[in-house]
Amino acid sequence: xxxxxxxxxxxxxxxxxxxxxxxxxxxxxxxxxxxxxxxxxxxxxxxxxxxxxxxxxxxxxxxxxxxxxxxxxxxxxxxxxxxxxxxxxxxxxxxxxxxxxxxxxxxxxxxxxxxxxxxxxxxxxxxxxxxxxxxxxxxxxxxxxxxxxxxxxxxxxxxxxxxxxxxxxxxxxxxxxxxxxxxxxxxxxxxxxxxxxxxxxxxxxxxxxxxxxxxxxxxxxxxxxxxxxxxxxxxxxxxxxxxxxxxxxxxxxxxxxxxxxxxxxxxxxxxxxxxxxxxxxxxxxxxxxxxxxxxxxxxxxxxxxxxxxxxxxxxxxxxxxxxxxxxxxxxxxxxxxxxxxxxxxxxxxxxxxxxxxxxxxxxxxxxxxxxxxxxxxxxxxxxxxxxxxxxxxxxxxxxxxxxxxxxxxxxxxxxxxxxxxxxxxxxxxxxxxxxxxxxxxxxxxxxxxxxxxxxxxxxxxxxxxxxxxxxxxxxxxxxxxxxxxxxxxxxxxxxxxxxxxxxxxxxxxxxxxxxxxxxxxxxxxxxxx
Numbered sequence: 280x281x282x283x284x285x286x287x288x289x290x291x292x293x294x295x296x297x298x299x300x301x302x303x304x305x306x307x308x309x310x311x312x313x314x315x316x317x318x319x320x321x322x323x324x325x326x327x328x329x330x331x332x333x334x335x336x337x338x339x340x341x342x343x344x345x346x347x348x349x350x351x352x353x354x355x356x357x358x359x360x361x362x363x364x365x366x367x368x369x370x371x372x373x374x375x376x377x378x379x380x381x382x383x384x385x386x387x388x389x390x391x392x393x394x395x396x397x398x399x400x401x402x403x404x405x406x407x408x409x410x411x412x413x414x415x416x417x418x419x420x421x422x423x424x425x426x427x428x429x430x431x432x433x434x435x436x437x438x439x440x441x442x443x444x445x446x447x448x449x450x451x452x453x454x455x456x457x458x459x460x461x462x463x464x465x466x467x468x469x470x471x472x473x474x475x476x477x478x479x480x481x482x483x484x485x486x487x488x489x490x491x492x493x494x495x496x497x498x499x500x501x502x503x504x505x506x507x508x509x510x511x512x513x514x515x516x517x518x519x520x521x522x523x524x525x526x527x528x529x530x531x532x533x534x535x536x537x538x539x540x541x542x543x544x545x546x547x548x549x550x551x552x553x554x555x556x557x558x559x560x561x562x563x564x565x566x567x568x569x570x571x572x573x574x575x576x577x578x579x580x581x582x583x584x585x586x587x588x589x590x591x592x593x594x595x596x597x598x599x600x601x602x603x604x605x606x607x608x609x610x611x612x613x614x615x616x617x618x619x620x621x622x623x624x625x626x627x628x629x630x631x632x633x634x635x636x637x638x639x640x641x642x643x644x645x646x647x648x649x650x651x652x653x654x655x656x657x658x659x660x661x662x663x664x665x666x667x668x669x670x671x672x673x674x675x676x677x678x679x680x681x682x683x684x685x686x687x688x689x690x691x692x693x694x695x696x697x698x699x700x701x702x703x704x705x706x707x708x709x710x711x712x713x714x715x716x717x718x719x720x721x722x723x724x725x726x727x728x729x730x731x732x733x734x735x736x737x738x739x740x741x742x743x744x745x746x747x748x749x750x751x752x753x754x755x756x757x758x759x760x761x762x763x764x765x766x767x768x769x770x771x772x773x774x775x776x777x778x779x780x781x782x783x784x785x786x787x788x789x790x791x792x793x794x795x796x797x798x799x800x801x802x803x804x805x806x807x808x
Contacts, residue, residue: 282356288330288363290371295327302327302375305779306385306567308357309771310476311575312393312410312597315353317360318768319368319382320775322784324794326768328368330360337407344414344680347407350395353476354483354495358561365563377563384782385484385555385564386571386774388578389476391510394447396458397479400470402489402497405458408476409447412598412638412680416446417689419453423529428687432611435525436509436516436618438687442636445512445529448473452533462535471541475510477572478503478543484569487558500553503543504572505629509620511542516609516618519545519629548573548581548622549777571777575770576600576634577622582773583738583764584795586630586788591726591734593719594770595743598683599637601722605730606630614725615685624780624788633729635684635722639677639693640715641742646679647711653704661746664709672697675710677718685725715743716753723757736760736800740769747801755805765796 295302303322309315316331334356337347368375392411397404409415420441424430428438437443451473452459461467474482478501486499508514508521512529515522521539530537546552549571557565573581576594580602583592588606593599604621607628612618621632639646641657648654654663674696681689695710727733736759743749744763754761766772779785 282332282359283335283352284333286330286332286359286363288367290328290367291326292372294321294325295373297321297323297325298327301380303784304380304382305775305784306382307771307775307778308385308387308480309768309774310353310357310387310389310480312390315356315360316771317357317364318771318775319364320772324766324772326766328364330363330367332356332360342415346410346413348393348410350397350404350408350479351495353408354480357480357483358559361564362561365561382567383784384568384570384778386573386776386778387477387480387569388573388575388770388774389480389507391475391507391574391576392442392444392447393476394444394451394473395476395479396448396451396455396471396473397495398461398470399472399497399501402491402495404495406451406455409450411442413447414441414680414689416441416450417681419449420446420689422532431512431525431528432618434515434522435512437512439512440687441689442683443510443512444475448537449530449533452530452535452537459533459535462537468538469540472501472543473541474501474543475503475507477507477574481552481569481572483559484555484564485553487556496559499556501543502546502552504546504548505620505623506548506574506577507572508545510574513542514545516620519620519623521545546572547625548577549624549781551781568782570779570781571774573622573774573777576602577620577632578770578773578777579740580604580632580773581622581776582769582771583740584792585738586792589732589734592738592740592769595640595715595739595741595749597640597642599640599715599718599722600634601719601726602632602634603726603730603732603734604630604632610730612729614728615687616722616725616729617684622777633726635725637718637722638680638683640718642679643675643677643711643714647708651707653707657742658745660708660712661748663705664712664748666705667709670706670710670713671702672699673702673706673710675707675714677711677714684722712746712749713752715749716756719753720756734759736762738762738764740764740767750801751804754801754803758803760803761801762797763799765798
């Protein structure tokens with residue numbers, strides 16, 4: 280498949296000079312909601328090279344609230360980004376040939392909950408990937424909940440909601456006839472695989488060409504890590520294993536029994552799972568260990584060096600995701616948060632986290648650009664917002680996909696309130712940015728209510744951290760310092776850290792903590808008035 284989008288590739292010469300001859304390099308695949316990136320990090324934890332390209336956002340016009348991706352395009356773009364970095368390093372002044380100067384490992388981080396079903400024999404997906412913020416399973420979630428969305432929380436840590444992968448599996452069973460037919464066929468049911476994007480990419484990287492131009496690779500490893508598995512509604516959060524009763528609770532109404540063989544093996548987040556296969560045409564990857572898998576928000580927690588209980592990060596990406604490390608202690612939430620897996624390093628105990636997930640943050644700014652067309656790029660939102668001293672009573676509730684944490688109201692919809700004839704696009708831009716901060720405060724307060732831990736600072740990452748007005752306002756309303764790191768790509772860095780730990784590039788989490796560097800700190804400055 281020919282890529283539809285341009286691939287932006289860069290080499291950071293100063294970093295490679297610092298790394299010296301024969302540098303130790305670690306690769307990281309960061310497959311997100313809007314784009315795919317491949318980054319190469321040095322042992323010093325700095326970005327030496329990167330490539331990024333967008334992929335198609337599929338919003339079926341006849342179905343409001345649906346959101347899909349093409350799994351084949353995701354894999355094609357991933358491979359294209361890797362190839363561009365390989366070529367750029369070879370053609371650079373440093374003449375680094377990754378076919379001979381091998382990467383020490385590759386880590387993978389991914390958009391969580393986005394769900395794919397495919398046939399392991401043909402390599403063909405049965406349907407497009409259903410994206411995490413897709414709303415089509417709202418009614419399914421309501422039916423399964425039967426008035427009590429929290430009835431499975433004790434076992435899986437999650438409320439029953441359209442957000443999670445399990446409800447997407449159920450929709451696929453109910454609405455894709457070929458998939459259902461194959462699952463009901465005793466000779467074919469073992470050919471069906473369900474996976475999130477991490478599982479899909481590992482399967483591709485370790486597989487071989489299927490021989491069909493319209494299919495992906497076949498025969499690869501079928502695995503996931505505990506952080507991604509904890510986002511399905513299918514995993515017992517205490518045993519860290521798929522639970523047949525949970526699967527049945529979600530899927531039984533479809534009339535199809537989903538065998539546990541259709542779900543990937545659950546592995547630690549930092550572990551050598553296997554090695555890349557070069558049969559699909561990229562020799563530079565041959566034999567490279569895949570050593571780390573983390574869902575994107577857990578990867579950001581890891582990349583921020585938040586290894587101790589009570590340490591937290593907030594990511595301003597497509598959505599907003601505030602996560603706090605709770606250590607080996609599993610902390611149930613009674614204030615609308617998610618009890619989730621943070622990460623698991625090899626045979627060490629699992630580290631848990633509390634998380635507040637919000638569906639729209641950066642995507643709200645994208646909506647101002649693409650739908651209202653009042654800004655030309657994300658940076659202009661700050662320019663406009665800075666032209667007014669306040670929102671003058673105009674507030675934006677960006678519930679485009681309902682309200683996630685801590686409210687979990689899938690029937691909510693976005694609105695702008697308090698508008699008068701004196702308001703203009705500057706006020707709308709400011710209200711949109713302030714909405715990101717207000718949503719964070721809701722989650723921030725819920726974390727305190729659940730854990731009784733007062734956060735001393737909030738480490739932040741993601742594209743929104745470039746907006747100084749937003750960062751200052753955030754610090755003001757939560758009344759703690761907001762801290763940005765030197766390396767902004769903490770999600771990709773976290774995956775690289777996990778892979779490097781598994782392969783001996785780094786020896787301990789303490790060594791990783793020392794690589795984290797603060798870039799800027801926003802102190803609360805809002806008066807009590």
